[in-house]
Amino acid sequence: MGMNGGSGGGGGGMGSACYVYPGAPATPGFVTPDVLFQRGIYMNGSMTFDDGNSVTIWGFTDLAAGGGGGMTGGSFPSPAMRVTEGQIVHTALTVNMMWMHTVHHHGIEPSQENDGVGHFSWDVTNGTYTYQWRPSHAGTYFYHCHTNTPLHAEMGMYGGLIVDPVPNPNDPPGTKRAFANGPIYDVEAIWAADEIDPAWHTLQWSAGTCGGDVGLNNLNPRYFIITGVDGASSALTNPGVAVTMQKGQRLLVRYICAGFHPQKIDFGGLTATVVASDGRPLPQAWQTTSIEAHSAERYDCIFQPTTTGTWTVTVTYYHWRSGAVLGTARTRINVV
Amino acid sequence: MERRAFLKAGGASLASALMGSGMLTWSARSEAATISQTLYITDGTKTMPDGVSVYVKGYGTTANTPLIPAPSIICQEGDTLSITVYNMLSVTHNLVIGGLVSGSAPIASTGDIAPGGNKTLTYTIPSGAAGSYLFYDNKTSYNRFLGLHGGLAIMPAGISNQLYSGSPTFVKQQFWILNDIDPALNTAVKNGTTIPTNFTPRYFTINGLSSRPPGAAGHGDPTIDALYDPRSRLSGHVGDRTLVRMLNTGMCSHAVHTHANHMEWLTDRGTIRPAVWKKDTLYLRNNLGKIDAIFPFEAPPDAYPPVTSGHFPMHLHDEMSQTAGGGLYQFGSMTELEFL
Numbered sequence: 001m002g003m004n005g006g007s008g009g010g011g012g013g014m015g016s017a018c019y020v021y022p023g024a025p026a027t028p029g030f031v032t033p034d035v036l037f038q039r040g041i042y043m044n045g046s047m048t049f050d051d052g053n054s055v056t057i058w059g060f061t062d063l064a065a066g067g068g069g070g071m072t073g074g075s076f077p078s079p080a081m082r083v084t085e086g087q088i089v090h091t092a093l094t095v096n097m098m099w100m101h102t103v104h105h106h107g108i109e110p111s112q113e114n115d116g117v118g119h120f121s122w123d124v125t126n127g128t129y130t131y132q133w134r135p136s137h138a139g140t141y142f143y144h145c146h147t148n149t150p151l152h153a154e155m156g157m158y159g160g161l162i163v164d165p166v167p168n169p170n171d172p173p174g175t176k177r178a179f180a181n182g183p184i185y186d187v188e189a190i191w192a193a194d195e196i197d198p199a200w201h202t203l204q205w206s207a208g209t210c211g212g213d214v215g216l217n218n219l220n221p222r223y224f225i226i227t228g229v230d231g232a233s234s235a236l237t238n239p240g241v242a243v244t245m246q247k248g249q250r251l252l253v254r255y256i257c258a259g260f261h262p263q264k265i266d267f268g269g270l271t272a273t274v275v276a277s278d279g280r281p282l283p284q285a286w287q288t289t290s291i292e293a294h295s296a297e298r299y300d301c302i303f304q305p306t307t308t309g310t311w312t313v314t315v316t317y318y319h320w321r322s323g324a325v326l327g328t329a330r331t332r333i334n335v336v
Numbered sequence: 337m338e339r340r341a342f343l344k345a346g347g348a349s350l351a352s353a354l355m356g357s358g359m360l361t362w363s364a365r366s367e368a369a370t371i372s373q374t375l376y377i378t379d380g381t382k383t384m385p386d387g388v389s390v391y392v393k394g395y396g397t398t399a400n401t402p403l404i405p406a407p408s409i410i411c412q413e414g415d416t417l418s419i420t421v422y423n424m425l426s427v428t429h430n431l432v433i434g435g436l437v438s439g440s441a442p443i444a445s446t447g448d449i450a451p452g453g454n455k456t457l458t459y460t461i462p463s464g465a466a467g468s469y470l471f472y473d474n475k476t477s478y479n480r481f482l483g484l485h486g487g488l489a490i491m492p493a494g495i496s497n498q499l500y501s502g503s504p505t506f507v508k509q510q511f512w513i514l515n516d517i518d519p520a521l522n523t524a525v526k527n528g529t530t531i532p533t534n535f536t537p538r539y540f541t542i543n544g545l546s547s548r549p550p551g552a553a554g555h556g557d558p559t560i561d562a563l564y565d566p567r568s569r570l571s572g573h574v575g576d577r578t579l580v581r582m583l584n585t586g587m588c589s590h591a592v593h594t595h596a597n598h599m600e601w602l603t604d605r606g607t608i609r610p611a612v613w614k615k616d617t618l619y620l621r622n623n624l625g626k627i628d629a630i631f632p633f634e635a636p637p638d639a640y641p642p643v644t645s646g647h648f649p650m651h652l653h654d655e656m657s658q659t660a661g662g663g664l665y666q667f668g669s670m671t672e673l674e675f676l
Contacts, residue, residue, distance in 0.1 A: 018551075019549045019550075019551055019552060019664075019665070019666055021550070029640070029641040031640070088640055106616070107598075107616045107617075108638045109595065109596050109597060109598075109616075109636040109637050109638045109639070110636060110638045111636060111639040111640075111641075111643045111646055112646035112647055112648060114639070115595055115596075115648060117595065117648070117649055119549040119550060119666055120647055120648060120649060132640055133638050133639070133640060134638055134639070134640035135638050136638050137637065137638075148665045149655050149658060149665060150655035150658055150659060150665060151665075153655060154655075207663070208659065208662065208663025209663065209664070209665055210663075211386055211661070211664055212661075212662070212663050213661055214662055214663045215662050216655075216659045216662055216663055216665065217536070217537060217538050217656045217659050217661075217662050218536055218656065218662070219656055257591075260653070260654045260655055260656060261654070262589050262591075262619065262654075277613060278598060278614070278615045278616045278617060280598060280613070280615070282611065282613055283611040283612065283613070284611055293619060294589060294590070294591035294617070294619035294620075294653070294654065295593075295653040295654045295655070296591055296593055296616075296617045296653040297591065297615070297619060320588045320589050320590075320622070320654055320656070321516075321535060321536075321537070321587045321588045321622065323589075323622075
């Protein structure tokens with residue numbers, strides 16, 4: 001397997017961490033990019049739910065926008081990345097020596113060094129590693145940390161990643177398409193549906209890596225969220241989640257199953273035209289009123305309501321073993 | 337119909353077309369054959385990644401060593417399967433071949449095999465049956481979780497490179513059989529105590545093994561480390577399109593995620609998909625869910641500069657499955673995708 005850049009790889013690791021592979025080497029084949037994202041990390045954010053309770057959240061910061069690093073807070077989900085097909089992209093991740101993290105651009109398929117999986121390359125610490133990649137397919141992706149992944153992703157270390165197609169020179173300026181020659185849309189929503197188990201949100205970054213039962217086999221979520229907003233009630237009206245659109249407009253919903261348990265998203269009576277999944281156009285569009293999905297799947301859904309009204313969208317979360325309903329998160333599509 | 341690679345078998349009775357050491361190997365035949373296999377239901381223990389010893393049962397090829405999963409069997413439509421099963425244990429067991437479509441009735445069974453007894457399952461495979469099957473013990477709802485399971489690949493008659501007649505083609509094929517282990521169940525079976533009704537799996541396997549990251553004991557040992565197990569690991573050059581027959585014998589649903597390439601999704605729960613979607617993550621249902629997909633071994637499309645080699649993981653994205661004993665991330669159900 002090889003390629004671990006760190007000093008000694010697994011076993012003792014740093015401090016109480018085991019089977020981590022510290023490193024921040026130079027990027028092979030480094031070139032000047034078309035797009036640069038500078039990401040730091042935060043380990044002391046929080047999210048407050050509709051019932052007043054809150055949990056600790058970790059995530060990535062945008063260093064270019066003045067985001068801090070380490071013991072600060074930050075946005076949840078982490079700042080989205082948006083690039084165009086064919087651009088050379090750099091994601092420069094800076095982590096101080098207290099922690100280890102990576103960026104894995106889920107669904108993007110770069111070289112081994114730039115895939116952001118610790119045990120296949122390195123866990124970034126005490127420096128900066130620049131992931132270099134060039135997206136070849138427009139669509140919906142997301143990025144997340146791939147160090148002690150069950151914990152770090154659950155803690156919130158993820159953000160949206162959108163690859164737009166190269167603009168069609170025959171389209172009017174400003175035309176937005178889901179992919180090259182794909183459907184045109186006017187309004188866009190990114191719904192990352194996730195679940196939160198507060199018991200996990202008290203753990204430290206390397207919990208369990210040296211062994212011992214810290215409960216990472218057993219996720220018992222109590223809160224169900226859409227794009228960082230509590231789906232109990234806030235997501236019904238939060239303008240970052242709920243959609244308000246004009247009749248006649250086309251809406252593109254980028255649905256990301258960001259949790260670990262399986263889900264079903266029901267569009268409340270609206271019919272979705274699913275045009276792509278996991279960053280690839282479907283051979284034929286699929287008409288459906290709901291989608292069953294599992295962790296990390298993405299579906300790109302076009303809606304063009306023909307009447308005004310309000311539709312309530314419900315994400316139902318199911319236990320991965322029993323299939324029991326764990327909870328729901330709701331938002332709305334308002335057509336005016 | 338595929339015309340190449342026909343080998344005359346002359347209707348002979350073949351020693352079981354099983355493979356203990358790696359990928360499924362297959363050459364199509366123009367004539368049917370009888371595929372014979374003898375299996376022994378035995379028990380033993382397996383050491384989990386955190387050192388915990390867990391009681392298991394399995395179908396072995398000798399009278400005292402369970403193999404988990406059982407050796408895979410590959411045959412083609414028209415063949416006759418003749419599977420003789422000896423029950424070396426003190427409780428009744430069986431072996432059934434599950435239906436092609438998840439949730440459908442088994443297509444063949446030994447019937448009950450009393451302690452110390454044996455039965456032979458004989459089944460002639462009809463045309464149209466090509467696909468991926470799990471054979472397992474359904475005497476109880478949980479025997480398959482203990483290790484009593486294996487994979488059966490039925491090829492379309494006379495075809496060596498298609499899942500079903502007319503499917504996209506492949507050059508290699510393998511099983512990924514996923515299982516989840518709650519030792520409380522295994523211990524209860526061993527001790528004859530009340531079977532738990534609310535399982536909480538603590539260990540997660542692919543073809544009977546969990547992964548071991550660099551630095552861990554057993555890393556790189558193909559008999560211990562699922563990253564290196566040739567039954568699980570996909571290894572190929574660009575163009576070595578590999579059919580993966582994913583069978584979920586375990587308790588939990590899973591999200592099968594490949595790095596480096598999207599998969600071509602051919603079937604879900606035994607039903608041919610109306611169109612082939614390219615997916616980096618596939619929803620593999622529990623309750624005997626199954627998926628067939630081709631890992632295309634294309635150059636990783638988003639690398640810059642371009643590359644054709646490298647090592648990448650296939651892991652389950654329901655990340656609880658990437659742990660062992662409640663911790664030990666990287667010691668779960670994961671294998672390696674090796675671009676040579």
